[in-house]
Amino acid sequence: MIGVVRFPGSCDEVDALKAASLVDEARILWHRDTDLSGIDAVIVPGGFSYGDYLRVGAIARFSPIMGAVARFAAAGGPVLGICNGFQVLCEAGLLPGALLPNAGLRFVCRQLELEVVDAQTAFTRACEPGERLSIPVKHTTGCWFAPAAQLERVRVVLRYAPGHNPNGSLRDVAGVANEEGNVVGLMPHPEHAVDALEGSTDGLRLFESMARVAA
Amino acid sequence: MRARVLVRPKVGILDPQGQAVERALPALGFDGVREVHVGRLIELDVPDPARLPEMCERLLANPLIEDYEIVPEPEAGSPG
Amino acid sequence: MRARVLVRPKVGILDPQGQAVERALPALGFDGVREVHVGRLIELDVPDPARLPEMCERLLANPLIEDYEIVPEPEAGSPG
Amino acid sequence: MSPPDTAAAPWRELGLTDSEYELIVEALGREPNRVELAMFSLMWSEHCGYKHSRKLLGRLPTEGPRVVMGPGENAGAVDVGEGLAVAFKVESHNHPSAVEPFQGAATGVGGILRDVFAIGARPIAVLDSLRFGEPDSPRSRYLLDRAVAGIGHYGNSIGVPTVGGEIYFEGPYEHNCLINAMCVGLADRERLIRSAAAGPGNLLVLMGASTGRDGIGGASVLASAELEEGDEAKRPSVQIGDPFEEKKLLECCLELLDLELLASLQDLGAAGLTSSAAEMASKGEVGIDLDVSLVPLREAGMEPFEIMVSESQERMLAVVAPERLDAVRAVCEHWEVRATAIGRVTGGDALRVLDGEEVVGDMPVRALVDECPLYGLAPDQSARPRYPAPAAVLPTPDAPAAAALLALLASPNLASRRPVFEQYDWLVQSRTVRRPEEADAAVLRLPSGSAIAVSIDGNGRRVAADPERGAAQAVYECASNLACVGAEPLGLTNCLNFGNPEKPGIAWQLERAVDGLAGACRALGVPVVGGNVSLYNEGPDGPIYPTPVVGMVGELPDPANAAGLGFAREGDAIALAGRHAPSLLASELARLRGEPVPETLPETDVDELLRTLAAVREAVRAGVAASAHDIAEGGLAGSLAECCLAGGLGAEVTLTPSPTAPLPPAGERPAADPLTALFGEGPGAFLLSGEEAALRALPCEVEVIGRVGGDSVRVLSGELSIAVELADLRAAHDSGLARCLG
Numbered sequence A: 001m002i003g004v005v006r007f008p009g010s011c012d013e014v015d016a017l018k019a020a021s022l023v024d025e026a027r028i029l030w031h032r033d034t035d036l037s038g039i040d041a042v043i044v045p046g047g048f049s050y051g052d053y054l055r056v057g058a059i060a061r062f063s064p065i066m067g068a069v070a071r072f073a074a075a076g077g078p079v080l081g082i083c084n085g086f087q088v089l090c091e092a093g094l095l096p097g098a099l100l101p102n103a104g105l106r107f108v109c110r111q112l113e114l115e116v117v118d119a120q121t122a123f124t125r126a127c128e129p130g131e132r133l134s135i136p137v138k139h140t141t142g143c144w145f146a147p148a149a150q151l152e153r154v155r156v157v158l159r160y161a162p163g164h165n166p167n168g169s170l171r172d173v174a175g176v177a178n179e180e181g182n183v184v185g186l187m188p189h190p191e192h193a194v195d196a197l198e199g200s201t202d203g204l205r206l207f208e209s210m211a212r213v214a215a
Numbered sequence B, C: 001m002r003a004r005v006l007v008r009p010k011v012g013i014l015d016p017q018g019q020a021v022e023r024a025l026p027a028l029g030f031d032g033v034r035e036v037h038v039g040r041l042i043e044l045d046v047p048d049p050a051r052l053p054e055m056c057e058r059l060l061a062n063p064l065i066e067d068y069e070i071v072p073e074p075e076a077g078s079p080g
Numbered sequence D: 001m002s003p004p005d006t007a008a009a010p011w012r013e014l015g016l017t018d019s020e021y022e023l024i025v026e027a028l029g030r031e032p033n034r035v036e037l038a039m040f041s042l043m044w045s046e047h048c049g050y051k052h053s054r055k056l057l058g059r060l061p062t063e064g065p066r067v068v069m070g071p072g073e074n075a076g077a078v079d080v081g082e083g084l085a086v087a088f089k090v091e092s093h094n095h096p097s098a099v100e101p102f103q104g105a106a107t108g109v110g111g112i113l114r115d116v117f118a119i120g121a122r123p124i125a126v127l128d129s130l131r132f133g134e135p136d137s138p139r140s141r142y143l144l145d146r147a148v149a150g151i152g153h154y155g156n157s158i159g160v161p162t163v164g165g166e167i168y169f170e171g172p173y174e175h176n177c178l179i180n181a182m183c184v185g186l187a188d189r190e191r192l193i194r195s196a197a198a199g200p201g202n203l204l205v206l207m208g209a210s211t212g213r214d215g216i217g218g219a220s221v222l223a224s225a226e227l228e229e230g231d232e233a234k235r236p237s238v239q240i241g242d243p244f245e246e247k248k249l250l251e252c253c254l255e256l257l258d259l260e261l262l263a264s265l266q267d268l269g270a271a272g273l274t275s276s277a278a279e280m281a282s283k284g285e286v287g288i289d290l291d292v293s294l295v296p297l298r299e300a301g302m303e304p305f306e307i308m309v310s311e312s313q314e315r316m317l318a319v320v321a322p323e324r325l326d327a328v329r330a331v332c333e334h335w336e337v338r339a340t341a342i343g344r345v346t347g348g349d350a351l352r353v354l355d356g357e358e359v360v361g362d363m364p365v366r367a368l369v370d371e372c373p374l375y376g377l378a379p380d381q382s383a384r385p386r387y388p389a390p391a392a393v394l395p396t397p398d399a400p401a402a403a404a405l406l407a408l409l410a411s412p413n414l415a416s417r418r419p420v421f422e423q424y425d426w427l428v429q430s431r432t433v434r435r436p437e438e439a440d441a442a443v444l445r446l447p448s449g450s451a452i453a454v455s456i457d458g459n460g461r462r463v464a465a466d467p468e469r470g471a472a473q474a475v476y477e478c479a480s481n482l483a484c485v486g487a488e489p490l491g492l493t494n495c496l497n498f499g500n501p502e503k504p505g506i507a508w509q510l511e512r513a514v515d516g517l518a519g520a521c522r523a524l525g526v527p528v529v530g531g532n533v534s535l536y537n538e539g540p541d542g543p544i545y546p547t548p549v550v551g552m553v554g555e556l557p558d559p560a561n562a563a564g565l566g567f568a569r570e571g572d573a574i575a576l577a578g579r580h581a582p583s584l585l586a587s588e589l590a591r592l593r594g595e596p597v598p599e600t601l602p603e604t605d606v607d608e609l610l611r612t613l614a615a616v617r618e619a620v621r622a623g624v625a626a627s628a629h630d631i632a633e634g635g636l637a638g639s640l641a642e643c644c645l646a647g648g649l650g651a652e653v654t655l656t657p658s659p660t661a662p663l664p665p666a667g668e669r670p671a672a673d674p675l676t677a678l679f680g681e682g683p684g685a686f687l688l689s690g691e692e693a694a695l696r697a698l699p700c701e702v703e704v705i706g707r708v709g710g711d712s713v714r715v716l717s718g719e720l721s722i723a724v725e726l727a728d729l730r731a732a733h734d735s736g737l738a739r740c741l742g
């Protein structure tokens, strides 16, 4: 069972739920829930949790469910943060780095190409290293950054393909993992690339990877 | 001169950010915090501080919905 | 006590907002403005000012990318 | 006339005439107090009362077998089968956006979303229709930049995709930009709810944001004298949007409706509580008692009239049976939405405003809502506004055709909209099957497996040239866009953006345009299910172009077959379908040459247009057309270039115009001179690509004019020829709007 967190202000949680349902059973977790029993993997979805006020992800990381998500992750449970979810996981210290405003300062919604860097994480196991994925991004605050001291140790999972970096992120980073590889965050939206009619099915690779872990 | 410009929502203007912070604090164990307002801080080196008000009116603040305040920066208080 | 928290991007961190302001000023006839940085201003009434640093570390700023500064508000300079 | 004495006659400052004031006194049987005067002045304003337009709107056809809700409700709705209905409406937020474009545009989106979920539909798409002055003016570029950011801010944050729109830049909008937003919603047909209040004894529950002094504007003349001098200036009248609050409110309202806990629901828009309460009471033929002391306030010391007219955003008003109040509260708490009982439905016919125990206003609902005087127009064609000619952009009027094509593609009215729509989330909710610039209409799939298509259009310059035909063409253009994705129109919404209707020339534009809309709707059999009117759009240099903006929703059986506009395969035949009657009158080329707005447009052969729409629609559905695009701005050459750019494929086309262009014998395709054949515009013609024999067999006028292939666009038109590399076209097309957005 895959759990998809819903904060007040989440927008892509229903889409993530639908995508997850393609590979496993899935249900919504309300942000006040603190019980993750029966959950095999958690998705922290995109959107504008708490309006993104103050700083993206800053308020959501303190919502009750995030304590449970942190414990779940510490116990090795797979956790995927998408876009706003990535920001929340960085704010919560579950992933390295932070997300800064896009270099262009504007919201960018664009289909673009990614390269898989690390195919060993809980969410990229079904991919090949170097594989290209076409997945859309949509965000205003997606410029990933980590201080030099941290940078060398970071497990980069996905990069924007050359010429595709939409936000100026350091080293074209599109997604990173924690050291263990069970927590992954990415700015692109794999849940919006699971149906050929909508433009691409490449996002399914991440969900299939997750299903292998959750199974 | 190095100066700071503080820009804040005008009194009476909806400040959803301030409200969001005020509502979030109790859950972190900070009770009793009130009247939270979130605005912008702009720090800059200006050759002619006399032109700062005009700069605020035209670019740094939106006079319709924001007030601004110009503060010479403490460490650099002497005119440039 | 009423306090102000000034949050700014850490030195060396990309500040596209500051850059955008710096680039926009000459077109409006403001030349020679340098080192522009844009951050956040948070103003609030706190019952216990001693807890402000903790509040900043945990919520109001992200220490990885931001510095903060706590300023008691001028008109209310005496400790609450 | 003596200057208005506002101290003695405050109603004048509030926009009421002396005779309107007399009517109010008559209706009440006494002088109104301040609260009542504030409320009447808003209910009897053009915005709420449709004083100058209501009579005209009666000319629009509003009925059809698929109509579920027509004009009069917060949004119209049509049946899309399988128990589902699609709700939609377009609305203007022109004046607030001219003052503060970011918040004005953002709250415009917020407002139209509330209209749609007020009837119980989940918003599934936004479209925007924007008009600014020429982009060489810094103000126009500023307005464009901020308005687009504001629309994106609201739509993106609330999780509703912005799937389409249109933007034109024309001098007459310099001082009066237009910001129209359309929202499309989806609901179980049975779940749709009306706003009529019902059931005396039921409670009136205010949900959402607290009430501040937002948007009090003009009514502030009524503030009591105790207010200190200069306080007025401090009163912000700009409304600030909070999409986060609205997101919670939206989910909360839809859940309340799912649980069948509400008797009726109404959004708070213009004139705030005043108009919402009055409309609900009027439709339900009941009275309402409302206690302003119970309204949660954002600011201390607000006066009753301020509370009644505040336009604070993100609020909804519901009628709830008393025994359901606790259940309603529980749902609201879950979503962290404030809900407060502020009044109740009564058996009488009065809207009473209480401040605790004290009655501070008591008005017959009928007087507020139904007795607003309606004015006839005094149209006079001889007074039609003359618009200054646009600046010439083409170096010489007889510039080579290739240069003209490049200039057209690079002009802000035709250039790629990518710099704008990339600022909008067009994919959230996973319904978007055809995204911006991929097809002529956005296509959204439905849970039933079929899909809807949506388009918004309205070329003001053409309406200025010929209000009746120009307005009809906006309807045809939408229907054409729908046909290109294989969709058949179900219903239409519109926003009438015009100047001051008290001027005979504007009245003439308005009346002719409404007739044009009505005629086109009848011809196509498409009912008007809703809309909005925005009058008095004038600047110091005169009125805007008359701009009826049309939003249309259609259905298609299989979204997989929706054609894109881009050529799909090397070697495909290119067919010109329909009776192409190109004319340079009011065309983009004429504009680039600096020609003034003409005083008429050619007539359209509507029968052939209908045949063509059906033929294109069926060709797309059957997969015969691998691509489909209607010929609009930029003429055949402009549209051909768009097909090439979208598909990344070149084309070779030969047109056979007559150098002298004589009038054709009846029933034959009218010939055009070579330049007009390339760049002339006019409704009813399409560029299709596909297999030649199948295209030739289409049941409408059709001519195969060329083939898809190569890396360049090559067109022969009589003695004129164009040969341009695709890369050069793309550079021009990509630069036009990007330049304006800095």
Ligand SMILES: Nc1ncnc2c1ncn2[C@@H]1O[C@H](COP(=O)(O)OP(=O)(O)O)[C@@H](O)[C@H]1O
Residues within 6 Å of the ligand: D128, D129, D130, D162, D163, D164, D165, D166, D167, D414, D417, D420, D421, D424, D435, D436, D437, D438, D439, D440, D441, D442, D457, D481, D632, D633
């Ligand atoms: N303001 C806008 N917002 C979102 N999408 C837009 C906007 N303007 C144009 N678009 C999209 O760009 C594409 C091309 O627009 P346009 O050239 O105006 O189309 P058409 O010629 O069919 O009227 C369409 O998909 C349209 O929906």
Ligand SMILES: [Mg+2]
Residues within 6 Å of the ligand: D440, D480, D481, D630, D632
């Ligand atoms: Mg079109």
